[in-house]
Amino acid sequence: MKKILKILIGSFKINIILLLFFNILTNLLIILIPYINGRFLNALIQIENIKKIQLFGILLIFCLIISGVSDIIYSYIYSITNEKLQFTLKFKIINKLRKIPYIEFKRFDTSYLYQRIEQDTITCCDFILSNIFTSFINLFKLLIILILIFNINIYLFIYTVCILPIYFAIFSLFKKPLKDKNFEIREMQNKYYSTMNEQFTYMYNIKINSEYGNENKKMTSFFSRYIKSFKGYIGLISIFSLSQNSIALIFQIITIIIGIYFIIKKQMTVGSLVVVSSYFNITENTIKYYYNLAGDYITFKVADKRNDELLNFEEEQNGKKLISEVYNLQGNITYGYDKKLFKDLKIDLQLSDILYIIGENGCGKTTLIQILNGIINDKNILLKINGVNYTDIDMLGLRKNSISNVPQKIYMLDGKVRDYLKNTDIKEDFILNFFRLNEDKDVRNLSGGDLQFLMLVNKLFAKKQLVILDEPTSNLDVSRKLWLKEYIKRTRKGRIYVIVTHNKDEIIENSKIIYLRKENIYEKKNY
Incomplete structure (x- = not known):
């Protein structure tokens, strides 16, 4: 992680500042829009003050436009920065491999090596760039939303706080199996891609010797091993997602029931329920973010470790004495x-x-x-x-x-x-x-x-x-x-x-x- 952050700080300062600005702006609007929408809805229901309806309507439209523009600009800067960051990291790894003893490099299958570098570099750069600010901003956003929910209804606040630990408790059950399966699937995938690439590298040899039958068996064998590992990984991910979605569904149902109860008791307006429901959705998505962040971090650690293995190879020795001619x-x-x-x-x-x-x-x-x-x-x-x-x-x-x-x-x-x-x-x-x-x-x-x-x-x-x-x-x-x-x-x-x-x-x-x-x-x- 340190090496990627060093690249970001050293080469992409302006991009990082712009990403931070638009990330903060987008998240502020995510908090502000539901609030304005709730006030606008209450004003429409009551129909007491036309100017208030116009004010909140204009504010809502303005915020939605700014939010859309901010998202587009952020996505553009993010995509450009991500591509440049990936190239810089790949260049660093390739340049390192140029300097290791040639006899060490010859031990690698080049197809496997390329696929490994490509896959792990994308994983590492995506994770760092996606979460470098978002992990902190989402935490700050969650705190603000919890404060706003507390001011609207203390019971909904208590319920929200109680549901948070359940997400993280379930993740702890999946942490190690996800890590092990992720490492296994990456290795199998790289070897499988390497075998497929050999069909193009040695196409001439295969054709002149009509080795189609043996090569088909070889490809099928590698694919069978890969798909077996892939099924295990997808099965674990499916169970992981099912547990996550089940909690989210229960969370939404109970939220609606509590909200309707307080509206009937006239302790909450319809607009306030809309605001709370929106904030609950944001809270749920934020919790999901951290819930998935932990899983993504495991994937990142595997990729980062594999990149470090390449970057930590001992370089070949090269003397210092300069010789301008050979006689x-x-x-x-x-x-x-x-x-x-x-x-x-x-x-x-x-x-x-x-x-x-x-x-x-x-x-x-x-x-x-x-x-x-x-x-x-x-x-x-x-x-x-x-x-x-x-x-x-x-x-x-x-x-x-x-x-x-x-x-x-x-x-x-x-x-x-x-x-x-x-x-x-x-x-x-x-x-x-x-x-x-x-x-x-x-x-x-x-x-x-x-x-x-x-x-x-x-x-x-x-x-x-x-x-x-x-x-x-x-x-x-x-x-x-x-x-x-x-x-x-x-x-x-x-x-x-x-x-x-x-x-x-x-x-x-x-x-x-x-x-x-x-x-x-x-x-x-x-x-």
Whole structure:
């Protein structure tokens, strides 16, 4: 809760002040309108003073108009503030997850994680924004109404006061079951949504292998578990609501009976009964608010706790030493998270060196690249850049300023091709032809080969010393493969290249090669 309040106070002061103003105004009108309405009704019944009828009529219309306008403005400000608050909290969580060790992040199912963040963020922001003022204002409103009822009829006041504890006594019976069921349903819902999302993520694999039957069983199985949990939760909520509505119904019936009795005794006017009935409805709604607030608070606590779990992850270590260029890379690597991938794997690279990493799937090629990038760090990894231990280096700054990475899975922000090449000094006809043909295309509309080629050109011409390419030719045609090989030959003098490949024909002479195999067996050669 503190983190959301801190965001509100720090970023949305004006919005909060406006919400407070219109919240107070609306609640004052909620109290005032029934009173004016009762006086207006008495004036109409008595028909003694036309000016009084006109006065209360005008006041009633004015208050109703102001109340309607206030509600509209409040709803508008609330909706805008809520959306901005949700984005700010989501941004905070995502930014935090960017900073945790990558090996920790890989343990998450991303579909589940997105659904969890989305759901819990909405719950937390809605609860805080809805109740930050309302919980106090409603309490103040309830006190004023009780005072007004006391002045109208002391017996109705006593009855109202006596009915309040019954609401809260019933809630105490539901408090723990509601909390447990709420946590259970959220976890099951996130997993269920994650399973559904997999159908889109792996649609191609499912289609080419005709795995419809197995996938249908999988979806049905997850849904069955989810709906079982959902039924239990809804059943508990239904019993909870039934008890709440039963008390409200009894409350209303007894109020009407008492009111009619005092009107017959001529101890209360019809207008006063209307006022009291309206105040009773407001009191009942206020009690319901607090009654539901306690339940909503349980839901909020569950969501807030789950957000805190993400925000409290320990961040990856990042050194302070700034390095502006890379001219030497040395390492003695022992590492493995589920099993030992590397044991005393030695790396020694200087400017003009090209290192090829070759190996079958699952032998650690991508992991080795992540280690060289400093994304994975471990006490058994001894890696030095320019003679400085990588744990002492500002690796975030180094990756941004001195390392070019082209991963297997290409990801580029939306934009035109020209946006990615506008700061690149390109004079080669081979690239200029590509640029002229595609400069106005959106990168999302490029083929796999064109997208990979664009990423390669963008990163290779960035003039960084360490260039790491993971399967850089997987989508390239023959001419582009030949161009890439020649480009690396021409530019190797001032760089260190690390390249993952399956194709031995792409290896350039005078290069270093590491053959990786499973069970931490590897072989180093010079080509």
